[in-house]
Amino acid sequence: MKSFLTLKSVEEVLALIGTFSPLDTETVPLDEAAGRWLAQDWHAPEDLPGFDRSTVDGWAVHARDVFGAQEGSPALLECAADLSMGKAPDVPLEEGHAARILTGGMLPEGADCVVMVEHSRPVNDELVELVRSQAPGDHVIFSDDDAAKGALLIPSGRCLRPQEIGLLAALGQVEVPVRRRPRVVIVSTGDELVPCREKPAPGQVRDVNSHSLAAFCRAAGAEVRLAGLVRDDTALLHETVARACEEADVVLVSGGSSAGMRDHTVDIFTSMPESELLVHGVAISPGKPFILARSGEKCLMGLPGHVGAALITARAFLRPLLLRLQGGEERFRPGVRARLTRSLASAQGRRDYVRVRLSRTEDGWAAEPILLPSGLMSGLVHADAVVVCPENSEGLYAGEEVWAEVLR
Amino acid sequence: MKSFLTLKSVEEVLALIGTFSPLDTETVPLDEAAGRWLAQDWHAPEDLPGFDRSTVDGWAVHARDVFGAQEGSPALLECAADLSMGKAPDVPLEEGHAARILTGGMLPEGADCVVMVEHSRPVNDELVELVRSQAPGDHVIFSDDDAAKGALLIPSGRCLRPQEIGLLAALGQVEVPVRRRPRVVIVSTGDELVPCREKPAPGQVRDVNSHSLAAFCRAAGAEVRLAGLVRDDTALLHETVARACEEADVVLVSGGSSAGMRDHTVDIFTSMPESELLVHGVAISPGKPFILARSGEKCLMGLPGHVGAALITARAFLRPLLLRLQGGEERFRPGVRARLTRSLASAQGRRDYVRVRLSRTEDGWAAEPILLPSGLMSGLVHADAVVVCPENSEGLYAGEEVWAEVLR
Numbered sequence: 001m002k003s004f005l006t007l008k009s010v011e012e013v014l015a016l017i018g019t020f021s022p023l024d025t026e027t028v029p030l031d032e033a034a035g036r037w038l039a040q041d042w043h044a045p046e047d048l049p050g051f052d053r054s055t056v057d058g059w060a061v062h063a064r065d066v067f068g069a070q071e072g073s074p075a076l077l078e079c080a081a082d083l084s085m086g087k088a089p090d091v092p093l094e095e096g097h098a099a100r101i102l103t104g105g106m107l108p109e110g111a112d113c114v115v116m117v118e119h120s121r122p123v124n125d126e127l128v129e130l131v132r133s134q135a136p137g138d139h140v141i142f143s144d145d146d147a148a149k150g151a152l153l154i155p156s157g158r159c160l161r162p163q164e165i166g167l168l169a170a171l172g173q174v175e176v177p178v179r180r181r182p183r184v185v186i187v188s189t190g191d192e193l194v195p196c197r198e199k200p201a202p203g204q205v206r207d208v209n210s211h212s213l214a215a216f217c218r219a220a221g222a223e224v225r226l227a228g229l230v231r232d233d234t235a236l237l238h239e240t241v242a243r244a245c246e247e248a249d250v251v252l253v254s255g256g257s258s259a260g261m262r263d264h265t266v267d268i269f270t271s272m273p274e275s276e277l278l279v280h281g282v283a284i285s286p287g288k289p290f291i292l293a294r295s296g297e298k299c300l301m302g303l304p305g306h307v308g309a310a311l312i313t314a315r316a317f318l319r320p321l322l323l324r325l326q327g328g329e330e331r332f333r334p335g336v337r338a339r340l341t342r343s344l345a346s347a348q349g350r351r352d353y354v355r356v357r358l359s360r361t362e363d364g365w366a367a368e369p370i371l372l373p374s375g376l377m378s379g380l381v382h383a384d385a386v387v388v389c390p391e392n393s394e395g396l397y398a399g400e401e402v403w404a405e406v407l408r
Numbered sequence: 409m410k411s412f413l414t415l416k417s418v419e420e421v422l423a424l425i426g427t428f429s430p431l432d433t434e435t436v437p438l439d440e441a442a443g444r445w446l447a448q449d450w451h452a453p454e455d456l457p458g459f460d461r462s463t464v465d466g467w468a469v470h471a472r473d474v475f476g477a478q479e480g481s482p483a484l485l486e487c488a489a490d491l492s493m494g495k496a497p498d499v500p501l502e503e504g505h506a507a508r509i510l511t512g513g514m515l516p517e518g519a520d521c522v523v524m525v526e527h528s529r530p531v532n533d534e535l536v537e538l539v540r541s542q543a544p545g546d547h548v549i550f551s552d553d554d555a556a557k558g559a560l561l562i563p564s565g566r567c568l569r570p571q572e573i574g575l576l577a578a579l580g581q582v583e584v585p586v587r588r589r590p591r592v593v594i595v596s597t598g599d600e601l602v603p604c605r606e607k608p609a610p611g612q613v614r615d616v617n618s619h620s621l622a623a624f625c626r627a628a629g630a631e632v633r634l635a636g637l638v639r640d641d642t643a644l645l646h647e648t649v650a651r652a653c654e655e656a657d658v659v660l661v662s663g664g665s666s667a668g669m670r671d672h673t674v675d676i677f678t679s680m681p682e683s684e685l686l687v688h689g690v691a692i693s694p695g696k697p698f699i700l701a702r703s704g705e706k707c708l709m710g711l712p713g714h715v716g717a718a719l720i721t722a723r724a725f726l727r728p729l730l731l732r733l734q735g736g737e738e739r740f741r742p743g744v745r746a747r748l749t750r751s752l753a754s755a756q757g758r759r760d761y762v763r764v765r766l767s768r769t770e771d772g773w774a775a776e777p778i779l780l781p782s783g784l785m786s787g788l789v790h791a792d793a794v795v796v797c798p799e800n801s802e803g804l805y806a807g808e809e810v811w812a813e814v815l816r
Contacts, residue, residue, distance in 0.1 A: 030604070034623035048785075051610050055783055085640065086600035088610035104600055104713070104783075106611035146784045154789065161816060162627070162722075163788040166620030166715045169604040170613070170785055192494035192512055196438070196577040202459050202496035203514035205578070212574030215442035219570070232493065305512070307574045314570075332766065332792070334742030334814040358740065375463055375512075376554045377456075377578055380571040381562065384740070406742040408569060 007283040009391065010316060010351055016278045016292060017320050020299055022327035023249060026180045030168055033160050035221065036178035037328035042154045044147035045171055051088070052107040053141045059098040059120055059128065060111035063136040074121065074129035083108065098128055107140060114139035147171070157327045179326040184217045185244035186210050187227045189237060189255035189265075190305060195229065208307050208377065209254040216314050219408070220322040222250070238268045245272055245298050249325060252318070253291075255305035269293035269300045283391065284351045286374035287313035299325075308374035312353045312386070315407075335385060335405040338367035343398045346389040355383035356404055367404050383407055415691040417799070418724060418759055424686045424700060425728050428707055430735035431657060434588045438576055441568050443629065444586035445736035450562045452555035453579055459496070460515040461549045467506040467528055467536065468519035471544040482529065482537035491516065506536055515548060522547035555579070565735045587734040590630045593652035594618050597663035597673075598713060599640045616715045616785065617662040624722050627816070628730040630658070646676045653680055653706050657733060660726070661699075663713035677701035677708045691799065692759045694782035695721035707733075716782035720761045720794070723815075743793060743813040746775035751806045754797040763791035764812055775812050791815055 008016075025039040054060065061077065069075040080099040083089055089108035093099055098115070099108055107114070116139065119132035147153055147167075154164055160176070168176060188210045196206040207229055214224040225248070230240050237253070244251040253265050270277050272295035279292035286309035291302030299321060303310045323329055338358060346352045356367035367387055372379035385404035389396055396402060416424075433447040462468065469485065477483035488507040491497055497516035501507055506523070507516055515522070524547065527540035555561055555575075562572055568584070576584060596618045604614040615637055622632040633655070638648050645661070652659040661673050678685050680703035687700035694717035699710030707729060711718045731737055746766060754760045764775035775795055780787035793812035797804055804810060 030619060031622060034627065049613055050608065053783075055781055085598065086612050104598070104613070141781065141783055146786050153786065160623075162620040162624040163715070163719055163785065163791070163815070165623040166616045166719070167785045167789050169619040170616045170715075172604055172607065172614055174605050190493065190512070196580055197582050199580065200458065204494050205457055205512070206580055208574040208578045211438060211577040212570040214439060215568075215573040216570040219442065307571070307578075311571055311574070332744055332814050334744060336740055336742060337745065373463055373549065375461075375549060377571065377575045378554050378561065381575050383571070406740050407571070 007281045007288070008279050009283055013279050013282050013290070013292065013317055014320060017317060017324055020294070020321065020324055021297060023179050023182060023325050025177050027175045027177050030165065030174050030176055033168070033176040033178060034162065034165050036160055036176070037323070037326040038154055038156055038158050038160060039177040039179050039327060041152055041156045042173070044149050044151045044153050045173070047144040047149050048147040048170055049141060049143065049145070051143050054101045054103060054105050054107060054114045054139060055141055056114055056116045056139045057102050058114045058116040058139065059130060060093060060101045060107050060114050061098045061130065061134070062093065062095055062110060063113045063134050063138070065096055065098075066115060066130050066132065066134055069130050069133050071131045074131045076123070077128055077130060079126055079128055080108075098130065112136040112140070157329070159328055182222045182249045182322050182325040183247060184222045184224050184250045184252060184322075185227050185248040186213050186217075186224060186252045186254065187230055187237070187240050187244060189230045189232060189253060191232045193229045193255070209303070209305070209310050212307060212311060213252060213254060213303070213314060216311065216318070217322065220319050221326055222322050234264045234268065237264065238271065241268050241300070242272065245295055245300075248298065250299045250301065250321065252301050252303060254303045254310055265302045266291055269295070269302070272298075272300065283349060284313075284316065284353065285347070286353070287316065290317065292317070306375040307377050308355075308380045311380060312374075316353070333405050335403050336365050337401055338365035338385075338404045340387070340396055340398055340400050340402055341366050341368040343395060344369055344389060345395040346393055348394055349391055351391050352389035354387045354389060355379055356385050356387050357382050358384040358404060365404070367402060415689045415696070416687050417691055421687050421690055421698070421700065421725055422728055425725060425732055428702070428729065428732055429705060431587050431590060431733050433585050435583045435585050438573065438582050438584055441576070441584040441586060442570065442573050444568055444584070445629075445731070445734040446562055446564055446566050446568060446572075447585040447587050447735060449560055449564045450581070452557050452559045452561050453581070455552040455557050456555040456578055457549060457551065457553070459551050462509045462511060462513050462515060462522045462547060463549055464522055464524045464547045465510050466522045466524040466547065467538060468501060468509045468515050468522050469506045469538065469542070470501065470503055470518060471521045471542050471546070473504055473506075474523060474538050474540065474542055477538050477541050479539045482539045484531070484535060484537055487534055487536055488516070506538065520544040520548070565737070567736055590657045590730050590733040591655060592625045592630045592632050592658045592660060592730075593635050593656040594621050594625075594632060594660045594662065595635045595638055595645070595648055595652060597638045597640060597645060597661060601637050601663070603637065617711070617713065617718050620715055620719060621660060621662060621711070621722060624719065624726070625730065628727045629734055630730050642672045642676065645672065646679065649676050649708070650680065653703055653708075656706065658707045658709065658729065660709050660711060662711045662718055673710045674699055674701075677703070677710070680706075680708065691757060692721075692724065692761065693755070694761070695724065698725065700725070714783040715785050716788045719788060720782075724761070741813050743811050744773050745809055746773035746793075746812045748795070748804055748806055748808050748810055749774050749776045751803060752777055752797060753803040754801055756802055757799055759799050760797035762795045762797055763787055764793050764795050765790050766792040766812060773812070775810060
């Protein structure tokens with residue numbers, strides 16, 4: 001059966017990717033949790049910092065004892081015992097007394113603010129002059145200022161950055177619930193392919209996509225197994241995909257760029273148990289012959305054989321899928337603003353991903369389109385970013401300011 | 409000895425970081441090379457693809473045999489044997505003949521272009537009509553189009569992304585020379601600190617910086633060892649730093665936020681062999697009490713104890729250092745454009761890093777400044793990005809368009 005492709009839009013494909021469920025939760029040690037995605041809302045198990053702390057080096061006092069104090073009319077207070085770091089003060093601070101405190105130190109009972117050391121003049125060992133009036137709370141972090149017990153601190157689905165790791169550490173969360181890593185099996189097809197360790201004979205090329213897609217998947221948090229090279233043989237590909245489905249959450253078939261093999265890939269995907277063909281062709285360039293199917297909760301994806309097209313498609317759809325399986329999403333698509341060095345034509349109704357090389361100019365960045373066929377790898381290696389030419393545009397003009405998403 | 413800090417500018421600190429040399433080169437397997445930094449210029453060891461390939465499914469021909477062909481006056485050619493993928497054609501293509509070829513297939517000797525299958529009409533098994541005139545080279549990637557033997561493909565110091573991994577695979581480079589990972593030892597100081605597994609007594613807090621800085625360093629490619637917690641004891645800190653120097657490329661001391669301990673850290677750094685104090689204080693906020701020193705080729709860095717300040721400083725200086733040691737650099741600082749929701753005052757002569765929360769608006773992103781003390785962690789956890797308020801600015805206005813560097 002051969003039919004014209006009904007091309008889906010990028011948004012339609014992303015919505016279909018959203019129909020896959022996040023994977024199971026597992027618990028990992030705090031020091032291995034960075035870059036993973038939190039699997040449940042996390043609330044403060046206790047107050048943080050848990051006691052009133054000074055934010056400066058200075059003198060803990062009762063605010064009313066320094067009320068109105070200034071350079072010309074200092075408040076004269078009696079020196080209480082110095083406060084030690086890491087210890088609760090033994091006794092409350094009496095009125096009319098000031099206790100020496102360090103940044104991060106615990107305020108004694110009764111003290112409600114801190115006068116900075118810069119605003120103090122020791123008279124002798126027993127007396128100190130303070131020359132600044134303070135309000136209660138000045139230079140103090142109160143017991144639950146950073147987090148109040150029970151407050152939602154990190155919502156489910158957040159990627160754990162160094163700062164989230166810090167907050168988890170601060171509250172003693174030494175084990176962290178995250179979604180397990182997606183297991184991806186990569187199948188490369190094509191009679192012309194040889195493993196990259198081998199010297200290709202004339203007419204053969206080394207298998208590129210297994211390695212570049214594996215790197216791509218790992219950077220998106222996945223565990224990868226390479227199923228190796230499969231000849232353009234339907235039975236063999238069927239068997240390989242079926243076996244991959246048993247162990248993997250995502251089966252990637254790359255290649256089959258000839259029209260015949262593409263159809264075979266679709267047929268094989270739809271012959272899996274509980275299968276449904278979700279996408280066969282998407283309105284982007286490069287990457288149009290993209291295939292997405294499901295077999296129960298397993299995701300089957302067919303990527304173009306051309307490495308340029310494969311990586312652009314992976315960025316557009318595979319990464320969102322892998323994040324989705326981890327319960328996360330890409331909230332931002334960071335880039336730089338740049339001016340196009342030449343005009344670009346684009347077909348209406350199709351989203352073009354134009355690879356660009358970025359270079360510094362006097363007033364920002366210049367984006368030079370790399371106009372090489374997507375079958376050449378060098379084009380993608382020279383590319384620093386991609387510029388998206390949207391569906392409703394006929395092109396972009398030289399000198400126009402564009403958004404260049406940096407390729408990592 | 410106590411002296412006023414001579415604050416350095418961000419550019420001065422970065423220039424000093426540039427005086428450290430990249431680390432040694434090591435060789436890693438291709439599939440572990442992603443995210444590492446190439447240690448030498450890499451030239452093509454052979455032509456790529458290494459033979460003339462078709463970029464379409466169609467018919468390989470001599471261009472002169474289809475010269476002037478069009479819908480109304482097709483060129484009638486004799487069918488040569490079908491070409492197989494992955495094999496060199498047995499015989500040259502005779503004049504007046506056309507050979508069926510698939511995308512990626514090798515052109516037979518004599519053929520110099522390909523007519524797309526869409527522009528062919530088979531007459532019978534022996535004859536085919538071609539209805540499109542082609543120039544030599546049409547729909548062909550020539551033997552050295554992707555890379556010519558000897559050409560510089562990836563310069564030294566480039567971070568290896570999935571596309572670079574692909575190009576290395578394509579040319580059979582199964583082992584890759586990269587800079588070895590920097591070894592970082594993290595020392596946390598402060599009498600108030602307890603390990604994050606323990607329940608702090610009143611006045612104590614858990615050690616946050618060890619874990620968040622470790623995550624930060626690992627994300628920048630480093631190997632990390634935690635030296636654990638060191639009391640505010642000069643002799644003990646001296647011994648810990650000296651031991652760390654023996655095994656590490658970078659020794660991070662975090663904490664010592666009290667004025668006294670900061671001075672001790674500087675004294676300890678400068679007592680190491682072949683030491684030189686490079687920076688003691690930098691004109692940024694937060695993060696002013698930053699310390700940078702060297703002991704021979706070892707780098708000694710003192711970061712503020714406040715986690716917010718520590719991570720901002722790490723982003724400004726530690727990451728550039730870790731990349732420098734790997735022979736790399738951050739070429740772009742990707743972000744998003746956003747409008748400030750409120751005005752921000754800033755001191756002249758100082759670079760302020762303002763944490764912001766990003767939210768979608770009708771016409772882009774809004775950046776809401778998070779105005780919490782840098783000692784609170786929740787502020788950094790709520791932050792999606794930082795907005796830099798430059799040295800020559802007195803502030804930024806509500807509604808102003810700013811550049812928000814996304815925090816990862």
